[in-house]
Amino acid sequence: MIGIIGFGRFGRLTTRYLARDFKVNVANRKGNSSAVKTLGGIPASLEKVCAQKYIILCVPISTLKNVLMDIAPIINKNAIVVDVCSVKEAPIRWMESLLPETVSILATHPMFGPDSASKSLQGCKIFLNNTRIDKAGYEKVKNYLHSLGLILIEGTPEKHDSQIAVSLALTHFIGRGLEEFGACPLDIDTEGYKRLLHILGVVEHDTWQLFLDMNRYNPYARQNRRKFMDAMKKIDAQLVKQVE
Template sequence: MIGIIGFGRFGRFMAKHLMEDFKVRIYDEIDSADSIRSAGAIPVDLSDVCKQDVVILAVPISRMKFLLEQIAPHLKENALVIDVCSVKIYPVQWMEKILPHFTSILACHPMFGPDSAADSLVGHKIFLCPVRLKTPDYRKIKAYLEAKGLVLIESTPEAHDRELAFSLCLTHFIGRGLSACGAKPLQMDTEGYKRLLHILNVVQNDTWELFYDMHRYNPFATKIRLAFMTAVQEIEKELEA
C-alpha cells in the first residue's frame, strides 16, 4: 500500500501511474475527498496516510520541513519515506534529522512531469539517492522503475543540486523571462525561435511557488542565475559599443 501526501499536478500524475500496480491512499489538506475518489484513489487523513508501507511526499519544498515534523510521530516502523522535490540538499538534511531512525529514506527527483511525460514514461530520467535504505529494498525499487522504462541516475544530493541549478533553475528563469517579454508563436518564426518557445511551454504550467522554491532552496541557483545575467549584460555592452 502506498500513501501520497499532496495532490497537486505532480501528485495526481504520480498517483495515476502508481495505481496501475498498487492501492494508493492520498492525503491533501486542500483537495476534496471527492476529487481524490474521482481520480480512482482513496482519500484518507494525515495519520492514516502515514500508516502505509511507502509514504511519498509530493508537496512544495517550502512546506517540506513542517510536513516532516507533522508526520514523524505517525509513521509505522520500517516505513519507506520518499520525497520528490526538485532540490535535494535541504530535504535530505531535514529527513535525516526529523524522521524516526526506524524509517527508510529515499531521495528522488522525477525529472519529468505531467506535460513532458504526458504520452509515456519511457526514456525519461529519474534521480535516486538511497539516504537510508536496505540494499535489497533499493534493488526492488530500481527494478520496478526500470520496468517502467525510466532511466535511473544515481548520485548525491550535492551533485544533483549543482547540475539542476543549470538544467532546471536556469531553464525556468529563462522561460519566465520569455513570458515576461511577450514571446509567442509567430508566422515568420525560425527553428531557433521555436526551440526558445519550447522552453516557455515547459515552464508556463508550473506554479510561481515551484519557481520561487527551486531558486530559494537550491544553494547553487543564485550563482548560476547571476552569472547568466552578467553574461547577458556583457553581450549588451558589446552591442552598444
C-alpha cells in the first residue's frame, strides 16, 4: 500500500513509524535490506514501490527532479505522491510538470526529524499543501496524521518557504556558525548559552547537503541571511564606536 523511495535518516524514521500500521515497501539504492527489515519495512525494487497507492519521496531536494523523471514512466497512474522536502515552491513545480496528470500530489514538510521525533510524533508539526489531490483522499491522509498526534499546518508554498527561510534556514545558519566558532559546553555557563548550544545540537547531526539544499532552493533564504548579517554588523559597529 505504501512505498518509500530513499532510506536516509528521514526515510528510516518514516519507515519505522508507518510500518506499525501498513505494509511499507522501501526502495533503497544502497541495498541496506537488513536495516529496512529491522525497522519493519519490506526491501523492494523501484518498480514495486512505484506500483503502490501511496509513494513517499524521502530524497534530498537536489536529487528530487531526477527521481521524478525516473519514476514518471513506471508509476501507478492512480498513485498519491508525497514529498517531504524542506522547500516547497520548486518541488511542487517539478512534481506538477514531471508526473502524469492522473497522479495525485500532496506536498508536505515534516517539521521534525530523527532526533526530535525519536520517541514520539505527539505534538510534532507537519506542513501540508493540497497540491493535486481530491478532497476525500486529502481528508483520509489528514485523519491518519491527526491519529499520530501530529499538528497539521496548511498553507501555500510561498508562505511556507518565506517562513521556513527564517525558522529553519536561518537557524541552521546560526548553528553552523556556532560550530565554526567552536562553541562547546563550559563549566561556567548561563542558561542563554545552553540554549545556543541547543541550536548547535539541532544542526550537527544533519548533513551538509541538507544545509546546501535549504539555501540553494529556497528563494527567500539568501535575503534573510543577508538581513541577519547586516544586523550583526550594525551591532558590532555600535560596539566598536562606543566601547573600543
